[in-house]
Amino acid sequence: MTESSATSHVHDEHVAHHFDDAAQQFETGKLGIWTFLLTEVLFFSGLFVVYSTLRNNNPEVFAYAAQFLDTKLGFLNTCVLLLSSFTFALGVRNAMLGQTKALGINLVITFLCAAGFMGIKYQEYSHKYHEGLLWSGSEHSVFKANLDDVHPEIRAHSSVWGDAQKLTPEFRHEIGQFFAIYFCLTGLHGIHVLLGMILIAWLLMRNARGDFGPNNFNAVDFGALYWHLVDLIWIFLFPLLYLIA
Amino acid sequence: MSHSDPHSEGPALGHVLPLKMLVGVLVALLLLTGLTVWTGQMNFHGWDLKIAMVIAGIKATLVCAIFMHLKWDRPLNAIFFLISIVFVAVFLAFTVLDTYENEVNVEALIESKR
Numbered sequence: 001m002t003e004s005s006a007t008s009h010v011h012d013e014h015v016a017h018h019f020d021d022a023a024q025q026f027e028t029g030k031l032g033i034w035t036f037l038l039t040e041v042l043f044f045s046g047l048f049v050v051y052s053t054l055r056n057n058n059p060e061v062f063a064y065a066a067q068f069l070d071t072k073l074g075f076l077n078t079c080v081l082l083l084s085s086f087t088f089a090l091g092v093r094n095a096m097l098g099q100t101k102a103l104g105i106n107l108v109i110t111f112l113c114a115a116g117f118m119g120i121k122y123q124e125y126s127h128k129y130h131e132g133l134l135w136s137g138s139e140h141s142v143f144k145a146n147l148d149d150v151h152p153e154i155r156a157h158s159s160v161w162g163d164a165q166k167l168t169p170e171f172r173h174e175i176g177q178f179f180a181i182y183f184c185l186t187g188l189h190g191i192h193v194l195l196g197m198i199l200i201a202w203l204l205m206r207n208a209r210g211d212f213g214p215n216n217f218n219a220v221d222f223g224a225l226y227w228h229l230v231d232l233i234w235i236f237l238f239p240l241l242y243l244i245a
Numbered sequence: 246m247s248h249s250d251p252h253s254e255g256p257a258l259g260h261v262l263p264l265k266m267l268v269g270v271l272v273a274l275l276l277l278t279g280l281t282v283w284t285g286q287m288n289f290h291g292w293d294l295k296i297a298m299v300i301a302g303i304k305a306t307l308v309c310a311i312f313m314h315l316k317w318d319r320p321l322n323a324i325f326f327l328i329s330i331v332f333v334a335v336f337l338a339f340t341v342l343d344t345y346e347n348e349v350n351v352e353a354l355i356e357s358k359r
Contacts, residue, residue: 034326041329046336048333057344075278086312089267228308231308239300245285
């Protein structure tokens with residue numbers, strides 16, 4: 001850097017001192033987030049590989065187990081998450097245009113959608129817990145290889161208990177595997193939704209403090225990229241889990 | 246700031262997406278979700294999973310290109326993301342191939358333990 005350019009270098013208050021200008025800061029941050037998203041995709045891919053191996057080996061188990069998943073709730077959750085992605089994208093637009101009030105509103109809607117998603121997920125999980133639709137190793141599972149191991153409470157209350165007794169021990173064990181991968185995939189995704197909610201709350205707090213505007217919206221933009229990835233994962237989870245023919 | 250253009254409103258950085266485009270993407274995503282539920286109830290004789298994955302792929306492309314504005318970003322970001330997809334494809338393909346390859350051996354092993 002020549003001396004003249006160094007002296008003419010006026011620092012914007014939003015630009016950290018190790019960056020030349022706001023554009024460099026923005027592009028660097030963006031590449032950083034995309035690198036993080038790359039690791040996220042690989043993080044989830046392990047579970048997708050387990051899923052495809054299990055499904056390839058036992059397609060009939062997946063076809064049978066699919067009846068226990070509620071397509072309507074899965075569909076509703078997909079719509080809620082798509083809507084939240086849309087409102088976050090609107091929020092980024094608001095931040096770029098300096099519409100901080102609209103940004104606040106869109107962030108609140110996104111947060112509420114995320115909470116709604118987790119609420120519906122909670123309904124699904126608690127229903128599965130009460131019916132014993134869990135991995136075979138769980139105390140509350142109805143899909144024990146040995147029927148004597150099934151919890152008395154599940155025998156008394158689960159509507160699946162009658163059917164489970166008619167299945168072979170191997171088949172019960174394999175359905176348990178389906179629920180293991182179901183809970184791993186949706187659980188890991190759910191953790192990401194919860195982290196996203198913390199992120200949105202942090203952005204809301206910063207917005208209330210007046211941090212964001214046309215010259216400083218990087219945090220909103222990068223937060224939205226993370227949230228869209230969470231949506232992206234669910235776009236694949238929905239047909240893979242809820243729409244098994 | 247070198248990137249600011251006195252003739253255009255809006256921020257010096259980034260790309261502001263038109264409202265209509267964002268609404269259009271949301272509508273397309275919701276319609277495609279409806280479509281995948283509908284095709285999920287049909288029987289396409291072994292093509293069901295492939296059709297569902299193609300629809301999910303179209304939805305994912307829409308989210309990446311528009312919502313995540315990869316379409317207007319520097320290509321390096323998209324390249325990073327595509328690299329992750331390539332690795333996932335390799336990971337999946339080789340595991341599935343190996344599963345098919347060893348299925349006979351695994352079955353024989355299970356049989357021998359009975």
